[in-house]
Structure formats: C-alpha cells, structure tokens
Amino acid sequence: QVQLRESGPGLVKPSQTLSLTCTVSGGTITASDYAWSWVRQAPGKDLEWMGLITDAGSTYYDPDLESRTSISRDTSKNQFSLQLRSVTPEDTAVYRCARLYLTVAGTSWIDAFTDGLYEYDYWGQGTQVTVSS
Secondary structure, three states: OOEEEEEOOOEEOOOOOEEEEEEEEOOOOOOOOEEEEEEEEOOOOOEEEEEEEEOOOOEEEOOOOHHHEEEEEEOOOOEEEEEEOOOOHHHOEEEEEEEEEEOOOOOOHHHHHHHOOEEEEEEOOOEEEEEOO
C-alpha cells in the first residue's frame, strides 16, 4: 500500500517561499512509469494542478505557476518537495501530493499528457497552508 504524507509550515508570510515535502512509503519515487505531483485547492475553487516530477526526474509545471514553482526530489529519503516563491494570500489553499502512473507502460510522459494515458492512484491527505502576515 502506497502512502503519501505532506509536511511543512502551515503559515507563510506574503512574499516568502512556501516549502512542502511529500514523504512516500510503500513505493519508490524512481520506479518506472510513475510520476509524483502537487495539486492545491483554494477555498471555493477547483482543484489546481501545480506540477510534477517523473520517475526520471524530469519536471513539468502549470504554465501559470511555472515562474514561481520548483519541484525536486531526494531519492535517498524517498521524498519530493514543492517550493512556491513570492506567495500572496491567493496562494492560501490545501496542498496535496499524489502519484500518477502511465496506463500504457513505456509511453513518454509528454505523449501521456497529450493523449491522456495516465491516471492518479494515490493521494496524500493534504495540508492547509495559509499565507498571511
């Protein structure tokens, strides 16, 4: 059973950097055909995909957030992390990490995104982050 657990500060001041870590157990973040994602949901808004890091360590970001977002990983700890720079109160949300997999083994991630050949299977519970002075 794969488990994901988010951790990090629950309160961040405006203009600072939000940093969260997702610790994975029951699965390896370098396993082939899997990728690891960050999403968030602000009050009253839809779920927003932020970005992901693939099994090979490649990263992809939402274009609207790309200039402020970095996703990295520590394979020795089986963790991946999110950094969101220059936060504002609009970044207040519940942040969740999740795993996705290729539904056709061996497909490139770019082709998978284009053709919808992926699915999510495991999610963290989420962590509330509030941006406020």
